[in-house]
Amino acid sequence: MAQVTHGTGTQVANHGGGVHSIKVPIPDNPLGHTLVHLVDTDRGPVLIDTGWDDPVSWDTLVAGLAALGTAVTDIHGVVITHHHPDHHGLSGQVREASGAWIAMHEADTAIVRRTRESEPGTWLDYLTRKLAAVGAPDDHLAPLRAARSGGRLRTLPGLRAALPDREIVPGELLDLAGRRLRAVWTPGHTPGHxxxxxxxxxxxxxxxxxxxxxxxxxxPGISPHIGLYEDPDDTAVTDPLGDYLASLERIGRLGVAEVLPAHQHAFTDAGGRVRELLDHHEERLTGLLALLATPLTPWQLAERMEWNRPWEQIPHGSRSIAVSEAESHLRRLVKLGRAEAVPGGPPVTYIAA
Structure with missing residues (x-):
């Protein structure tokens, strides 16, 4: 793989075989950047993901395309791995500039549609109720209530995300002239990843x-966030961690030569990385069972779980995400019969079975 830093500061990499990547920055995020991949086809270049909806990110994407000898106006299509704003954020702007189609799995398209059509306060109301039900303290809920009453809602990511116009159908080849690119449904990180x-x-x-x-x-070096699938209108009890683990095994069976991820760097030995992640989550589930020797709310469990920094140093928004991850692990333990909800509440508490 050849990687070049151009005079613009743009980093592009040639992965060979008509595949390149561009490091598109994510503002104020420790991940640093999204790797937007460019795939040459007989009908023109196609992007896999687009990056965060931000002027600096857009300028970086445009400069990266120029460094690769193309322009945003030349983009034929956009394939989105999942709806999160660091992947789907610039899709609409790319389509406006080029007329490109945008493809996404129907489960994530439904999330984009729901987010665009919902009254913005609906999400904050839902999140506040949900966090209260799992034991979040008042000092965590207060900023959410203040944002709701103060009308500071239009800055929420996803409110203007583009609606895709094509569906990615699992198991099928995408309509990319001259290429064989097959969709593999891997729910877990999102329902339509x-x-x-x-x-x-x-x-x-x-x-x-x-x-x-x-x-x-x-x-290659991160275990992605696996939280609950958030849908205020859905009463089904989902199991995102179970979905993710099954998806990992599906990917492991492909036996690919190389992985081109959306963050960090390309790597080989996909099977070894799959085994590492399966072992990681099994160890984590076993560790949580030890914590559940006495009843805990999901919030209390999240406080006691091991994160990349002490709980006291985790910012407000990241605590909500951490609690969602604790809940997804609890869902998995309950489904396996290794933990159970304690009658009573709210807030709900769980104990090892």
């Missing part, structure tokens, strides 16, 4: 079954 399997010989001759654009599903 997809990986994209480039079923073509590796350009450097690496052994294995082609390459995989893995989005956030399989990253």
């Amino acid at each position: 997809v990986c994209l399997h480039l079923e073509e010989r590796h350009p450097a001759g690496l052994a294995g079954n082609g390459r995989l654009f893995s989005g956030d599903h399989l990253l």
Whole structure:
């Protein structure tokens, strides 16, 4: 892989075989950037993800395309791995500039549609009720209530996300002229997350079954966030962690030669990374059972879980995300019969079975 830093400061990489990547920055985020991939096709270049909706991110994407000898106006299509704003944020602007189509799995398209059509306060009301039900203290709920009453809602990510105009159908080849790119449904990080399997010989001759654009599903040094699928109107009890673990095993069976993720860097040995992540989550579930020797609310469990920094240093918004991850692990333990809800509440408490 050849990587070049151009005079603009734009970093682009040539992965061979008509595949490049551009590091598009994510503002004020420790991840740093999204790797937007450019795939050449017989009908023109296609982007896999687009980056965060931000002027600096847009300028970086445009400069990166120019460094690769193309322009945003030349983009033929946009394939989105999942709806999160660091992946889907600039899709609408790309479509406006180029007339490109946008493709996404129907489960994530439904989220985009719901977010666009909902009264903005609906989400904050739902989140406040939900956090109260799992034991969040008043000092965590107060800023949410203040934002709701103060009308500070139009800055929420996703309110102007583009509605896709094509559906990614799992198991099918995408309509990319001259390429074999197959969609693999990998729910977990989001309900409609997809990986994209480039079923073509590796350009450097690496052994294995082609390459995989893995989005956030399989990253070389990070375990992606697995929280609850948030839908205020859905009463179904989902199991995102169970979905994620099953999706990991599905990807492991592909035997790809190389993984091209949306963050960090390209890597080989997908099977080894899959095993590491499966082991990580099993160890985490076992550790949570020890914590559940006495009844805990999901909030109390999140406070006691191991994160990348002490709980006291985790910002307000990240605490809400952490509690959602604690809940997804609790859902998995309950489904496996290893934990159970204690009658009573709210707030709901859980104990090891």
